[in-house]
Amino acid sequence: MLKGKKILVTGATGLIGSGLVCRLLEEGAQVIAMGRNMAKLERVFKDKLSSGNLYCRERNAAAGLSEELSELDYIFHAASPISGNEIKSRPVDTISSNIDGARNCLEYLKDQKEKTGKSGRLIVFSSATVYGAAPAEGKTVSEDDTYLADRLSSANIPYSESKRMTEALAGAYYRQYNVDTVIVRFSYVYGYSAEMPATAFYEFIKCALNGNDITINAPKMSRRDNIYLEDALDGLLCAAVNGESGEAYNISSGGQAGSYASASELAEIIADSANKYLGSNVRVIYPKGSCEQLEGMILDNSKAASIGFSVKTPLSEGIGAIVKKYASIKE
Template sequence: MNECMENEIMQQDLEMLVDSDLPITALEGKSVLVTGATGLIGSQMVYLLACYNRMRNLQIHIIAMVRNEEKGKKMFSHLIGRGDVELLVGDINRPVVYSDSVDYIIHGASATSSKYFVSNPVETIYTALDGTSNILKFATEKKINGMVYLSSLEVYGTPEKDADLITENDYGYIEPLSVRSSYSEGKRMVECLCASYAHEYSVPVKIARLSQTFGPGVAYEDGRVFAEFARCALEQRDIVLHTQGHTVRSYCYTKDALSALLYILISGKAGEAYNVTNMDTAVSIKEMAELVCETIGSGKIKTVIDIPEDLASFGYNPEMIIRLDSKKLMQLGWKATIGLEEMFERLIKGMKK
């Protein structure tokens, strides 16, 4: 039985990863806890590890931690029935209760919506700090072999205007009195917490600084910019930008992000951070919109600038240029495989399904 029964594009990606030379043997016969297991990255990690079990018989025990039991059962019931996945229902804001052994942790549970960061900044901060503190305490108790924390490019804040490629040692400015900084500052503090646990308690936790990541599996109603662009192409609607679209970022395809997380989990150095991005995808928001209009939209739609008066309520970051350098990750053996245009093509094919 396939892992992604409703998304053949995602299934193709998973099977390509299983057929690749990822350093996965360390996980054979081990227990892996995935938090945020109903999220975009968490769910695909659960599917990927289950795909390894089916195709390579690695007998990985996958513990999918979910807050919403109904949603978890809907996503993973076929794998629970198959025996690959165990559902652990719980909120990371409370101590994790699990009696059996855990060897590895992939910690992806987090607030993800920009509008939520603005409307619920206190909850955004506490979910980051208290939630990850509970996971790290649990990791210490279980004497795990490895853990990866899913951080974000937002820890870099706003770089200097003349900044070149951003390495893991470069940091820009974050305005601490802006409620939108609840996410960025929360991620920064949690990274320090992870490094502190690695130093003081020898917890083998590593940090993955993900650029914006998308591909098949993104929900049709997702509020992030790439999903809106994809919907516009599918519905043949003009793309409306609420800023001038000058912000430049680099992006990463979901399949490439999954492989990066496994490289970092297994081969990364405890207490250190790794940028996860396709360095060839650095593009401005406006350029990305125009790419989608011309290629995916076949030139039948156009990009429109319409800046609202209540712009702050949208939760957008300040305009910036931030091109991540992923050479440190590449030194572990990882490489990006999918470019921006193909990322959108596969995202849209997945949405159609």
């Protein structure tokens, strides 16, 4: 259903954005990949540049969209910092990327509809942070459970609150101007990315690929809802095509396929995968003796399932595929 559609992806070089661009090209769409650095765009999509359907644009969505994009069928607003260090060190940029970027996308589609009559659809990338921190006993949340929020003193507040405001903006433009919007809330997405994000998961991958032990210093870790990138893309496109305007959808494992696990448990699977596929002897080291596993948050994905989404990839299978992919490139 996306064949021949003209689609803009902001934040195109990120984990989900880059995977989405590749999937859209496979579907036969015309894709404009937008990012803040042309060299990085060309590096990430070097194997796709000759496809004839990919156009790279160097631009920060928070600074506005160019009119040269002409009429768009879809915009996927994926641009947003995700690493804890970047959120802490560049909180203003984090807020701007989420809120200003989303508003510029909404304004573009509003103006496009007023000038040409063509209604494009914006898919807003949100996250599980809109549900606030998980209580100690753990919790399964559905799309209406947004009544809790992080403390304003939290280091993550520039990210979590700007994601909430991005959703509020999308809802406001839908109700006041009838701009077609769909919100997707991702749980923790893991997968292959041409350039590894600066998160603990990928630091574990780097250690394993180099044959080094993985060190877990935290005495306690909460389990979380993890979803493999390819499954996340299935859910994303399902919401983009079948989702109802103005609605939000959890794109998550729902705890299925063994995907409810903490970072330390992910580290154990990464080490096992490296030892299995690379003949390594990687161990997970706990300097403090052990790491207690706490209950965390699971995102109920039944609403997405009602429009055709399903989880296919077990956690160990997904992580194994990632390790093998990075290993083959390293060789």
